Amino acid sequence: MRLELGKIFIKNIEFGGQTKVENGTLYVNKDELLQEIGGDSRLTKIELDIAKPGEETRIMPVKDVIEPRVKVEGPGGIFPGVLSKVDVVGSGKTNVLKGAAVVTTGKIVGFQEGIIDMSGPGADYTPFSKTNNLVIVCTPIENLQQHEHEHAVRMVGLKAAAYLGEAGKNVKPDEVKVYETLPFVEGLKMYPELPRVAYVYMLQTQGLLHDTYVYGVDAKRIVPTLMYPTEMMDGAILSGNCVSACDKNPTYNHVNNPVIEDLYERHGVDFNFVGVIITNENVTLMDKERSSNWTAKLAEYLNLDAVIISEEGFGNPDTDLMMNCKKITAKGIKTVLITDEYAGRDGASQSLADADKAADAVVTGGNANEVIELPAMKKVIGYLEPADIIAGGFDGSLRPDGSIVAELQVITGATSEIGFNKLSATQY
Amino acid sequence: MAMNNKYLIITNNPSVWESYNSKFCTEFVEGAYIDVLVKVRNKIHEGSQLITHPLMGSVKPNETPYRSIILQNGSNTDMQSVEIIESSIESCLRFQKDRPTPNWSDKVLKDFQFVDIRLFESAISSLPDII
Numbered sequence: 347m348r349l350e351l352g353k354i355f356i357k358n359i360e361f362g363g364q365t366k367v368e369n370g371t372l373y374v375n376k377d378e379l380l381q382e383i384g385g386d387s388r389l390t391k392i393e394l395d396i397a398k399p400g401e402e403t404r405i406m407p408v409k410d411v412i413e414p415r416v417k418v419e420g421p422g423g424i425f426p427g428v429l430s431k432v433d434v435v436g437s438g439k440t441n442v443l444k445g446a447a448v449v450t451t452g453k454i455v456g457f458q459e460g461i462i463d464m465s466g467p468g469a470d471y472t473p474f475s476k477t478n479n480l481v482i483v484c485t486p487i488e489n490l491q492q493h494e495h496e497h498a499v500r501m502v503g504l505k506a507a508a509y510l511g512e513a514g515k516n517v518k519p520d521e522v523k524v525y526e527t528l529p530f531v532e533g534l535k536m537y538p539e540l541p542r543v544a545y546v547y548m549l550q551t552q553g554l555l556h557d558t559y560v561y562g563v564d565a566k567r568i569v570p571t572l573m574y575p576t577e578m579m580d581g582a583i584l585s586g587n588c589v590s591a592c593d594k595n596p597t598y599n600h601v602n603n604p605v606i607e608d609l610y611e612r613h614g615v616d617f618n619f620v621g622v623i624i625t626n627e628n629v630t631l632m633d634k635e636r637s638s639n640w641t642a643k644l645a646e647y648l649n650l651d652a653v654i655i656s657e658e659g660f661g662n663p664d665t666d667l668m669m670n671c672k673k674i675t676a677k678g679i680k681t682v683l684i685t686d687e688y689a690g691r692d693g694a695s696q697s698l699a700d701a702d703k704a705a706d707a708v709v710t711g712g713n714a715n716e717v718i719e720l721p722a723m724k725k726v727i728g729y730l731e732p733a734d735i736i737a738g739g740f741d742g743s744l745r746p747d748g749s750i751v752a753e754l755q756v757i758t759g760a761t762s763e764i765g766f767n768k769l770s771a772t773q774y
Numbered sequence: 775m776a777m778n779n780k781y782l783i784i785t786n787n788p789s790v791w792e793s794y795n796s797k798f799c800t801e802f803v804e805g806a807y808i809d810v811l812v813k814v815r816n817k818i819h820e821g822s823q824l825i826t827h828p829l830m831g832s833v834k835p836n837e838t839p840y841r842s843i844i845l846q847n848g849s850n851t852d853m854q855s856v857e858i859i860e861s862s863i864e865s866c867l868r869f870q871k872d873r874p875t876p877n878w879s880d881k882v883l884k885d886f887q888f889v890d891i892r893l894f895e896s897a898i899s900s901l902p903d904i905i
């Protein structure tokens with residue numbers, strides 16, 4: 347499967363008369379976009395705003411971040427099984443508005459989290475302070491159930507991203523990158539001497555506000571399966587996950603997974619990157635056993651030499667991570683784990699809720715308990731009040747002057763467990 | 775649905791108690807998240823086995839006051855359950871030490887109850903012998 351990813355660099359975003367990309371600026375026709383994403387009777391109001399890098403703007407509580415993409419050639423469309431037919435995606439040509447993002451916000455539950463600061467110290471912790479953001483604030487009808495609210499906001503965000511992506515369909519990309527994975531047997535013939543490496547991609551799938559979708563299927567209902575890495579780049583996996591802002595994977599991260607990106611960089615040189623094994627993180631131990639049995643079985647079946655395993659979320663997925671690690675290691679396959687840490691404010695406590703001696707190569711995305719101070723911003727998009735009641739916030743987090751003292755876990759994407767951030771730890 | 779005696783539910787979430795105490799053996803804990811975990815640990819030492827992970831959900835143990843855990847009745851101590859409940863208790867105490875659960879407003883408490891029951895129901899729906 348071969349995908350040409352055409353990157354159109356977006357350096358600015360403005361509302362304008364026509365939705366188009368011109369000289370690196372994405373112009374957005376507000377009315378047309380509202381027409382495109384409106385019509386859901388569960389929402390009384392949809393408001394649009396813009397947040398650019400360097401501005402004194404705070405967005406909160408953030409639900410999802412989505413990158414505008416469009417299929418230019420090849421089967422299917424963006425977000426298959428949700429916005430497009432369920433064709434297998436990941437081949438042909440896709441254009442992306444690199445540097446633009448849709449950010450959705452709305453108070454789905456009272457304790458909801460997720461902050462993006464566009465400048466100041468908080469901006470350093472989130473990749474979405476560097477994107478030109480179209481922010482969508484959704485207000486639900488009264489007494490709308492939380493899962494309905496989440497669904498409504500999720501769909502609005504995806505539709506908005508797909509609408510903006512269309513603006514790049516006929517634009518010549520500034521840069522084209524080609525990604526290719528051969529069918530398994532052909533890959534073996536092509537790289538007979540190279541070690542076989544796969545990526546075990548763990549998806550958060552525990553229930554309300556903790557869900558991920560694969561080709562439109564709720565991933566808690568899947569057994570682990572194989573995917574071409576380029577399928578992710580066309581939005582085959584998307585987020586319905588609102589909890590644990592710092593280490594959940596927004597939809598933006600699923601299409602820009604740095605583990606996949608980096609494995610491709612050395613594919614065919616140092617190893618043969620054979621593909622991605624997706625798996626879930628369910629709440630029952632039987633589901634955890636079944637899914638980790640299957641990841642190990644698939645890894646063995648593919649005759650792998652090594653896997654990289656990434657986690658999503660906190661606490662009970664640590665058990666899934668360790669089960670995957672232990673069972674794959676027992677097959678004689680090397681593992682490297684990527685996680686983040688809840689190691690207390692001083693970073694000295696036990697980082698994970700589970701451990702195993704097989705986990706002897708672990709990369710961290712940072713300590714989510716670290717306390718940070720975020721100065722007041724001139725403008726807030728969304729709602730500031732949840733600052734006191736978000737994960738990592740606490741009574742008095744929100745000071746009268748609008749500044750916030752809280753744990754790093756309040757910031758969207760701060761301790762990404764797929765490495766879509768800058769934090770880590772090194773042992774000297 | 776007839777009363778199911780295979781499973782045991784330990785919860786401090788009034789919504790779970792109200793919806794499920796007539797369908798499953800359910801013990802309501804008048805106490806905090808940690809008290810639910812300790813009760814579950816006792817049950818495990820008496821021979822029950824964990825069905826759900828005690829830290830299910832990404833809502834932190836010093837954030838949500840509610841916890842509902844499903845056990846399977848039994849008579850032999852299951853070592854995997856012992857290890858998981860011990861490390862879960864350790865995690866919970868660590869979070870509480872750094873920052874205890876705040877006194878939430880009623881609306882926020884209702885939302886925490888709702889998320890807890892939905893996670894719980896996600897577990898119930900994956901039990902093979904429950905329709």
